[in-house]
Amino acid sequence: MSAGQVAVTVSTLATVAAYAVLAGRWVCADPGWYSGLRKPAWQPPPWVFGVAWPAAVALGGAALLTWLLVGVAGSALVWAGWLLVPYAGWLTVAAALSVGYWRPARAVA
Secondary structure, rough: HHHHHHHHHHHHHHHHHHHHHHHHOOOOOOOOOOOOOOOOOOOOOOOOOOOOOOOOHHHHHHHHHHHHHHHHHHHHHHHHHHHHHHHHHHHHHHHHHHHHHHHHHHHHO
């Protein structure tokens, strides 16, 4: 493994770890707060997608990094890149939902 690959791996792992730690701190512990949010009209029903997201920016960044990972993995092993596509797509949808939550909140404020 080259020094560049090590640097990319370490920075990716650090980004994921930081996101996990900050997400745990940003998410409210009150179980009723999610039901009180103004939700986008196209949100799936709660039994499909009931997870609350800490920030639209963090999710957008995670989605972007995951799509970059799809490209890197796909250039090394094509099948590995394809295996990551559903996850990258899921993160993209989650980021779009998070932006949908953020926009109504800003319009009211």
